[in-house]
Amino acid sequence: MRVVLQRVKRASVSIDGQKTGEIGNGLLLLVGFKEGDGQKEIAYLAHKVANVRIFSDNAGKMNLSVKQVAGGVLSISQFTLYAATRKGNRPSFTEAQDPKVAAKNYQLFDAALRTEGLDVAEGVFGANMQVELVNDGPVTIIYDTENNH
Incomplete structure (x- = not known):
């Protein structure tokens, strides 16, 4: 499981x-x-996302979580x-999870984030979405459960 996390001023x-x-x-x-x-993997990354300290405290240090x-x-x-x-110039997506399973896991992940106490807005699984954001910092963190040991 991979999560690319960006600290934002706003996003839609x-x-x-x-x-x-x-x-x-x-x-x-x-x-x-x-x-x-x-x-x-879902439980691990929901916990990491909820508790990563990348927001500034009163001293200007990245020391606070999104919560x-x-x-x-x-x-x-x-x-x-x-x-x-x-290989080549056309990406292959054979490693991506079957969409039926991934759709369920996506919902489970968002539910796990809510269980961690977060207010979660969502996109629509499988839809062609347009995402707008104002990256803050910029701060971008990449989580991959293959690297969690």
Whole structure:
């Protein structure tokens, strides 16, 4: 499972010109699943996202979590995080999880974030989405459950 996390001043997602999710200060998450990902990976990354300390405290140090700053989370499914790009010029997505399983895992991940106490807005799984954001910093963190040991 991979999550690309961006600290944002604001972010939104639209489909066909209609906003389906929007946050102010908080985190934009691009979320992808590979074959074999499940509850273990979901729980691990939900906990990491909820507790990563990348917001500034009163001294200007990145020392606060999104919960501590009462920020929101915008979660966007993105199977292209598992693009294989070593050969040729056309990416292959054979490592990406079957869409039926990934759709369920995406919902489970967003539910796990809510269980962690986060206010979560979502995109629509499998839709052609337009994502707008104002990256803050910029601060971008990449989580991959293959690297969690």
